[in-house]
Structure formats: C-alpha cells, structure tokens
Amino acid sequence: MVREQIEARGIRNPDVLRAMRSTPRHLFVPIAVRPYAYSDQPLPIGFGQSISQPYIVALMTELLAPKKADRVLEIGTGSGYQTAVLARLSRHVYSIEIVAALAKPAKERLAAMGYGNVTARQGDGYQGWPGEAPFDRILLTAAPPDIPGALLDQLTHPGRLVAPVGGKCTRRNWSSSTNPAPGRFTAGRWRP
DSSP states (O other), X not given: OIIIIIXXXXXXXXXXXXXXXXXXXXXXXXXXXXXXXXXXXXXXXXXXXXXXXXXXXXXXXXHHOOOTTOEEEEEOOTTSHHHHHHHTTSSEEEEEESOHHHHHHHHHHHHHTTOTTEEEEESOGGGOOTXXXXXXXXXXXXXXXXXXXXXXXXXXXEEEEEEEESTTOSSOEEEEEEEEETTEEEEEEEOO
C-alpha cells in the first residue's frame, strides 16, 4: 500500500511513511470492509462517516509535519486511524469526535492497541479543546466552509493547522496555516 499508493504519489517524509507502514488500517474498519482496508479509497465506518483513503491520511500528515515534541489536536477521530498515525509521530494527540457512537469505540480501540499518548473524547471539535490548549499542530479531518476561529485561537505561535476547506465541493482544497506570530497567518493550498 505505502509504496504503490503513497510514495508513488509524492509523499516523501520518511517518518510519515514509517508511521503509515506500521499502523494496521484493517483494525480500524468494520469487518465487512476489511478486504478493502489497504485499497486507496475511503471506506464506510458507519453513521454516515468514512475512514479517509491512505493517501489522504499520508498527505495531511505530511502537510501537518508533526514533531515528536508536539501536542496535536485532531478534529474528527472517526475510527481512530488518523489518530494512530499521528500518535506515532507526536508527543500527545487530543482527538475529538462529534458522533458519540464512533467516539467511544475509537477511544477504546486506541487504548486497547496501546496508544497511551492519545486522549479522545466526544464533542464539537470546531470549539477545540480549550482546557488542553494551546496545540503545536491542529488537523481537521472534516471539511468546514472556513477554519473555525476557536481553533486558530488554540494554535501555538508558531504552529500549523491543516484542513480540507470548502464544504461539499467536489474539488478539495487543502489549507495549511502556519502561525508565525499572534494574529498573523500565512496559508498555502494543495489539491490531492
């Protein structure tokens, strides 16, 4: 999966590639779709939600560029797959899932798999996690029309936020904001 779907499409960060190789995606999808776990496609995880395709997980992780000392806020835990990838690359991941029926099993799955550097909860991620802020890195796995201001307020200086922006547009623009100083953001856009 990593060589054909991720490296071949330009992902080069060796830490991201190593994390993708060592995170068992099949354990994060329902049994009915496990035969497709390593195909380069999103898969349904229930409740109208999906696990992102491996390339998108790798791309967003590479754009986020988490470091071992970073505290990361992830919005949209889903099944916990992206969370597990981030946990291999950072000091601690705080993850919020709005769908209660996904949040509880994801939290339990991550704990059972030994991810001791993950704190997950159910809630509205667009409000962030003020009690644990600030964060060095913030990743949104769902596409808001704009980046919520509450999240920008919880980003360290400097810090980085990566999100698919634009709602349900068929063309996805990936926005990465780097915060070099309070109140000042630079942005870049990528298309997968």
